[in-house]
Amino acid sequence: MSFTPLTPPTSPPSGQEDQSARLAASAEVGQVEGTIQRPVLQPGQPYTHAAHYERCVSLAKLGHVPTAQHVQVLKHGVHYCARIRSSWTTPSGLDCWTVETIHPEIAHFTVPCKNVRLCGDESCACVLGG
Numbered sequence: 001m002s003f004t005p006l007t008p009p010t011s012p013p014s015g016q017e018d019q020s021a022r023l024a025a026s027a028e029v030g031q032v033e034g035t036i037q038r039p040v041l042q043p044g045q046p047y048t049h050a051a052h053y054e055r056c057v058s059l060a061k062l063g064h065v066p067t068a069q070h071v072q073v074l075k076h077g078v079h080y081c082a083r084i085r086s087s088w089t090t091p092s093g094l095d096c097w098t099v100e101t102i103h104p105e106i107a108h109f110t111v112p113c114k115n116v117r118l119c120g121d122e123s124c125a126c127v128l129g130g
Helices: 020-029 049-061
Strands: 070-075 078-089 095-103 107-112 116-118
Touching: 049 078, 070 095, 070 107, 078 107
Parallel strands: none
Antiparallel strands: 070 078, 070 116, 078 095, 095 107
């Protein structure tokens, strides 16, 4: 029996900034430049960098440190369960997530935040036992 080992996520394409370290560091000091306080994320809303920051800060105040954020990703009409691996912004200002999918297949890819939802709403395959 053979298997294909998982490869680590690749860096963002040239000219695009990986913001993971900046977001993590800014969560420690309680700020992200340009972040506006928003209401709690509602089901079905895109999971943005700002929403992730707010969620991490809220969890930190409770003494929890999120290690792998699970999300739903829509790509080419397919819903994937995935874990966020990194965040970055294109030179034109489009925020993106690089994710590792775990269902229906294992893969790595990058998608705009507008195609990502926080896990747990009614169409999440993880919640449905997918």
